[in-house]
Each structure stands twice: as structure tokens, then as C-alpha cells.
Amino acid sequence: MTSYKDVTSYKIDDVARETGLTKRTIRYYEEIGLMPAPERSEGGTRRYTQEHIEHLRRVIEARDVLGFSLQEIQEYIVYAQELTGHRQLYPQIQEPELKLAKLREMDGALDAQLRALQEKIDKILSMKQELEQFRDRVSAGIARLEAEHDPQSTKNDMEGTRK
Amino acid sequence: MTSYKDVTSYKIDDVARETGLTKRTIRYYEEIGLMPAPERSEGGTRRYTQEHIEHLRRVIEARDVLGFSLQEIQEYIVYAQELTGHRQLYPQIQEPELKLAKLREMDGALDAQLRALQEKIDKILSMKQELEQFRDRVSAGIARLEAEHDPQSTKNDMEGTRK
DNA sequence: CTACATATTAACGTTAACGTCAACGTTAGA
DNA sequence: TCTAACGTTGACGTTAACGTTAATATGTAG
Numbered sequence: 008m009t010s011y012k013d014v015t016s017y018k019i020d021d022v023a024r025e026t027g028l029t030k031r032t033i034r035y036y037e038e039i040g041l042m043p044a045p046e047r048s049e050g051g052t053r054r055y056t057q058e059h060i061e062h063l064r065r066v067i068e069a070r071d072v073l074g075f076s077l078q079e080i081q082e083y084i085v086y087a088q089e090l091t092g093h094r095q096l097y098p099q100i101q102e103p104e105l106k107l108a109k110l111r112e113m114d115g116a117l118d119a120q121l122r123a124l125q126e127k128i129d130k131i132l133s134m135k136q137e138l139e140q141f142r143d144r145v146s147a148g149i150a151r152l153e154a155e156h157d158p159q160s161t162k163n164d165m166e167g168t169r170k
Numbered sequence: 171m172t173s174y175k176d177v178t179s180y181k182i183d184d185v186a187r188e189t190g191l192t193k194r195t196i197r198y199y200e201e202i203g204l205m206p207a208p209e210r211s212e213g214g215t216r217r218y219t220q221e222h223i224e225h226l227r228r229v230i231e232a233r234d235v236l237g238f239s240l241q242e243i244q245e246y247i248v249y250a251q252e253l254t255g256h257r258q259l260y261p262q263i264q265e266p267e268l269k270l271a272k273l274r275e276m277d278g279a280l281d282a283q284l285r286a287l288q289e290k291i292d293k294i295l296s297m298k299q300e301l302e303q304f305r306d307r308v309s310a311g312i313a314r315l316e317a318e319h320d321p322q323s324t325k326n327d328m329e330g331t332r333k
Numbered sequence: 334c335t336a337c338a339t340a341t342t343a344a345c346g347t348t349a350a351c352g353t354c355a356a357c358g359t360t361a362g363a
Numbered sequence: 364t365c366t367a368a369c370g371t372t373g374a375c376g377t378t379a380a381c382g383t384t385a386a387t388a389t390g391t392a393g
Binding site: 068069071072073074075086089090103104106107110111113114117118120121124125127128130131132134135137138139141142144145146148149152153155156 | 231232234235236237238249252253259266267269270273274276277280281283284287288290291293294295297298300301302304305308309311312315316318319
């Protein structure tokens with residue numbers, strides 16, 4: 008399909024700039040298995056690909072947006088690797104039986120993850136509604152104070168309060 | 171024992187059971203100002219109210235669902251206290267000018283919080299959609315393998331999966 | 334080839350968010 | 364009143380998630 012392998016490689020400083028992570032953090036994420044280890048140059052310098060960057064972006068999102076611990080992301084990492092292209096949908100499993108079992112396992116795990124995500128969304132929505140109601144009360148308080156203090160200046164839809 | 175007043179109080183162990191936090195964590199949250207300090211008995215034992223429990227529940231939600239650090243929750247805590255009833259909407263400020271300024275400040279902060287929440291919701295939704303697409307690919311793989319392995323199965327929803 | 338910026342590993346340091354233990358005081362039921 | 368269960372305050376321990384420093388090797392502009 009693609010004519011040749013994508014040769015564009017990034018040094019760790021480039022990846023740091025692209026992702027906003029520090030070099031230390033990038034190496035750390037590799038160390039604990041949060042990212043596939045990149046190829047090395049002859050001398051041992053890490054050579055990252057675009058896929059590594061995309062992968063890291065997913066990890067960062069899971070960390071920041073979902074608030075997952077790095078341990079929790081480990082369980083999610085399989086899908087992140089699939090999504091980024093670091094793994095094949097079909098691993099090197101030859102027996103269809105095993106392949107099928109593996110896929111079913113993934114399917115179940117994905118369903119669980121999706122339900123958890125939906126639950127999270129629902130909770131955030133309810134928190135948001137609470138905050139909105141509170142903001143409305145604050146707004147009402149502002150409006151009342153404004154009317155009290157400066158009765159004639161506002162675009163009038165307020166009936167005159169006493170005194 | 172039972173007083174005529176409806177002022178039910180909880181010991182720290184009760185609060186721990188109600189919230190799922192440990193006693194250590196409850197004291198710690200009070201220590202760093204994440205929760206209003208409760209009244210004490212003559213001997214010094216903490217006496218919590220229902221409001222403390224509700225307050226803690228909000229803190230837990232912010233911690234778990236939003237993934238906030240306890241420091242970040244500190245900034246959100248003002249609203250949590252309002253919502254739980256630990257504070258008055260109008261503090262003891264007498265000057266209407268100051269009161270108004272304070273309310274406007276809260277209004278602005280609330281708007282910012284709400285926008286941040288919406289942004290978070292959007293990001294989670296997009297992550298969810300990605301995962302859903304991936305799950306669909308896995309499901310398709312399962313269906314194909316099942317058909318290969320079990321060709322006479324009565325399931326027939328094979329549409330144009332093949333191109 | 335030289336110089337110098339950047340890379341590597343190894344090791345120890347740091348902060349948040351609690352856990353755990355000790356020594357001691359309080360509460361409540363028999 | 365006694366006592367076992369529960370509470371209190373230090374104070375030190377622990378783990379995750381990196382930061383920092385040092386000693387050394389590698390990459391590259393001139």
C-alpha cells in the first residue's frame with residue numbers, strides 16, 4: 008500500500024515539544040510500559056515515529072481528561088495501541104478458536120470501558136446541572152443588588168422595590 | 171442519649187462507613203481545608219452532621235469523576251460548600267458594593283468552571299466515539315470468524331461488509 | 334576533526350495523598 | 364465504676380509520578 012516505510016524519525020526533544028511532556032516523563036512512560044519502546048540509532052539514541060507521538064497524545068488525554076492513574080491506563084493501553092497502529096487487530100495467533108476467544112474478550116472489555124465512560128459522562132452532566140442552578144441563584148442575587156443600588160439605570164423590567 | 175432536638179450527629183466511624191473514606195482520609199481532608207471542621211464534644215471527639223457527609227460526597231465525586239487533585243478541588247470547594255449549606259450565599263459582607271463585587275466574581279468563576287466541564291464532556295464523548303468505532307471493528311472480526319468456523323449458523327445479518 | 338549541544342543510564346530527591354503505629358484520652362454499656 | 368471499644372494527636376512510612384543531578388556517550392555544525 009504505502010510505497011515505503013515512513014522514515015521520518017523524531018528525537019526525544021522533538022517528541023517533548025510535540026506532546027508537551029518532559030523528556031524524563033517520556034522515558035518514564037516507556038520504562039513502565041505505557042509506550043512501545045522505539046527503535047534506537049547505532050549509538051543508542053531513541054528514534055521515535057509519528058505513531059509514538061499519537062500514542063502519547065492518547066495517553067495524555069486518558070490521564071488528563073479521564074483522570075486515570077498510569078496503572079489504570081495500562082489496562083486501556085491495548086486499545087490505544089490498536090488505535091494508533093502499533094499493534095495489529097489480529098495478533099499472530101493462528102488458531103481461529105483462540106483468535107475468536109481473544110476477540111470476544113476484547114469485545115467484552117470494550118463494552119465495559121464504554122459503559123464506564125458513559126457513567127462518567129452522566130455524573131459530570133449532573134454536576135454541571137448543579138453548578139448551573141447555583142450560578143443562576145448567584146445571577147439572581149446580582150440582579151437584585153443592582154436594582155437596589157442603582158434603581159433607574161438598568162434596562163427596566165423590574166417593578167420598583169420598596170424604599 | 172437521644173436529645174429532643176433533631177440534630178443527629180455522626181462519629182468519625184459513621185462518616186467513614188457512609189462515605190467509604192477511611193478515618194485517616196477524613197481527618198486529612200479536614201486538615202488541608204477540604205472540609206469544614208466539625209464541632210467537638212466536651213472531650214474533643216469530632217461530631218459530624220449530615221451536611222458534612224454530603225459535602226464529602228461532592229468532594230469524592232470531584233476527585234473520582236473529574237480526576238481533580240485535592241489542590242484543584244480547593245478552588246472548587248467554595249461552591250461545594252454553598253451547595254451543601256455550610257456557607258451562606260451572602261456572606262457577612264455589609265457593604266452592597268463589596269457584596270456585589272464578590273457575587274460578580276463568583277459568577278465569572280462559575281462560568282469558567284462550567285465551560286471547563288463542557289470541554290471535558292466533549293473530549294470524553296470523542297474518546298467514546300473512537301472506542302465505539304474500534305469495538306465495531308472487533309465485532310465485525312468476530313462475526314467473520316464465526317461465519318468461517320460455523321458456516322451454517324442461522325445468524326444472517328451479513329450485509330456489505332465486504333467491498 | 335573539533336567543539337558543543339544533545340542523548341543515555343543510574344541514582345537519589347521531591348510532593349501528594351494517604352497508611353500505619355504508638356501513646357494516650359473519651360465514650361458507652363454492663 | 365470499670366473496661367473494652369473507639370477517638371485524638373503526633374510522627375514516621377509508603378507509593379506514584381515524576382524532577383534533578385552527575386557522569387558519560389553520541390550527533391552535528393563548522
